[in-house]
Amino acid sequence: MAAHQMPTTAPGMPHPNAVMATQYAHSQPQPQLHYQHLQKQQLQTFWQQQIQEIEQVNEFRNHQLPLARIKKIMKSDEDVKMIAAEAPVLFAKACEMFILELTLRSWIHTEENKRRTLQRNDIAGAITRGDIFDFLVDIVPRDELKDEDLAVPWPGVPGEPVPYGNMYYPPIPGQPMHHPMEMMVGQPAIAQNPQMMYQPPQQGHMQ
Amino acid sequence: MAGRAHADAGSEGLPQANVKRVVKEKLAELAYEHFDDDRKEKDVLVNKDALLAFSESAKIFIHFLSATANEICRESKRQTINADDVLKAVEELDFPEFCEPLKAALAGFRKENDAKKQDSKRKEVARKRKAGDSNGTDGDIHVNGRLDEAVTMAEDEGFTD
Numbered sequence: 424m425a426a427h428q429m430p431t432t433a434p435g436m437p438h439p440n441a442v443m444a445t446q447y448a449h450s451q452p453q454p455q456l457h458y459q460h461l462q463k464q465q466l467q468t469f470w471q472q473q474i475q476e477i478e479q480v481n482e483f484r485n486h487q488l489p490l491a492r493i494k495k496i497m498k499s500d501e502d503v504k505m506i507a508a509e510a511p512v513l514f515a516k517a518c519e520m521f522i523l524e525l526t527l528r529s530w531i532h533t534e535e536n537k538r539r540t541l542q543r544n545d546i547a548g549a550i551t552r553g554d555i556f557d558f559l560v561d562i563v564p565r566d567e568l569k570d571e572d573l574a575v576p577w578p579g580v581p582g583e584p585v586p587y588g589n590m591y592y593p594p595i596p597g598q599p600m601h602h603p604m605e606m607m608v609g610q611p612a613i614a615q616n617p618q619m620m621y622q623p624p625q626q627g628h629m630q
Numbered sequence: 631m632a633g634r635a636h637a638d639a640g641s642e643g644l645p646q647a648n649v650k651r652v653v654k655e656k657l658a659e660l661a662y663e664h665f666d667d668d669r670k671e672k673d674v675l676v677n678k679d680a681l682l683a684f685s686e687s688a689k690i691f692i693h694f695l696s697a698t699a700n701e702i703c704r705e706s707k708r709q710t711i712n713a714d715d716v717l718k719a720v721e722e723l724d725f726p727e728f729c730e731p732l733k734a735a736l737a738g739f740r741k742e743n744d745a746k747k748q749d750s751k752r753k754e755v756a757r758k759r760k761a762g763d764s765n766g767t768d769g770d771i772h773v774n775g776r777l778d779e780a781v782t783m784a785e786d787e788g789f790t791d
Contacts, residue, residue, distance in 0.1 A: 487648055487651065487652050488644055488648050488649075488652075489644075489645065492642070492644060492645065493644075493692060495641065495642065496641050496642070496643070496644070496689060496692045496693070496696075497692060497693075497696040499641030500693060500696060500697060500700070502697065502700055503697075503700050503711065504709060504710075505710040505711065506710065506711050507710050507711060507712040508743075509712065509713040509736060509739060509740070510699070510711050510712065510715075510716055512735060512736065512739045513713055513716040513717070513732050513735065514692060514696070514716065516728075516731065516732055516735040517716070517720055517728055518644075518692055518695075520731060521687075521688060521691045521725070521728075522649065522656075522684060522687075522688050523652065524725075525687055526652070526653050526656040526657060526660075526684070527656065527660065529680070530656075530657060530660050530674065533674070534664075539672075539674060539675060540675040540676070540677055541657065541674060541675065541676045541677060542677045542679070542680050543677060543680045543682075543683050545680065546680055546683045546684065546687070547683075550687075554724070555723075555724045555725065558690065558691075558694050558723075559690060559691075562683060562686050562690060563683055
């Protein structure tokens, strides 16, 4: 009989697991732990699958963002009158995806600056890169951006071009660079597309 | 937050806890995907100020999207913003990658909603039948004709906010 084969079972022990357990119990105490480990693995897999299934089902039921609050925010705009029941659902999903997108881009900024904490200026950095976040330009004013965003060469990394917004600026050793963008302090860094200009609702408290 | 410009102070924002959850889950996912070392499991921390910025941004996004959807709706001479208006608005704002997941969410919502409606109609029909048995219905469940009727009645009543 090959070493890896299980011996024929004692009568009355049909279940393979039981056979294994019996076999192991008869040999040494340690394999008992091995069996328990296998069982634990199986349970883990089982529960992971359960969780996945639940998450799939819940995807449409449990929204990450509360619909009522979203609807309230929508209605704080006087121009918005009637909203079909389906709309807040889409808004919740869109808003969630928007936050995910912004988080991703901000995280890239955090990583580039070798930090472990995502800071407000990372979000500002994400906003100024690319066009799609232009409507957020007023949220985090440019003066919030720190030196690291103005393409100052990192100490200890001499001679390497510093990337900033898809453009590379060769560092001047020993001197902080005067980034061309600095000239535009006080203005949005990216030309505002008039179509994208958005005036938030101007009004007092709406309850 | 003294000294910080608020783009709009009118409406209350999204609950911080929810926003925080979305952000932290994403960061955990990113750390897991991008690192092979001990950074994989370590938390990426989020500054409190940054969390506020996420909330504010999300709120502005909602305003921006609803204003755009509202315009699209008006252009079609309608009063009620519907799902299509929202989908078109999302494209117009240059987030076309959102469209497919949004459509999936919409389909799921509609399916769930229809199931709920069917369920409550069935219960309604059963209740009515119990109450008004003089209509001569027998003990068998011949719901087909009456269920259609009940559903049509419900649809006529409309469904707006």
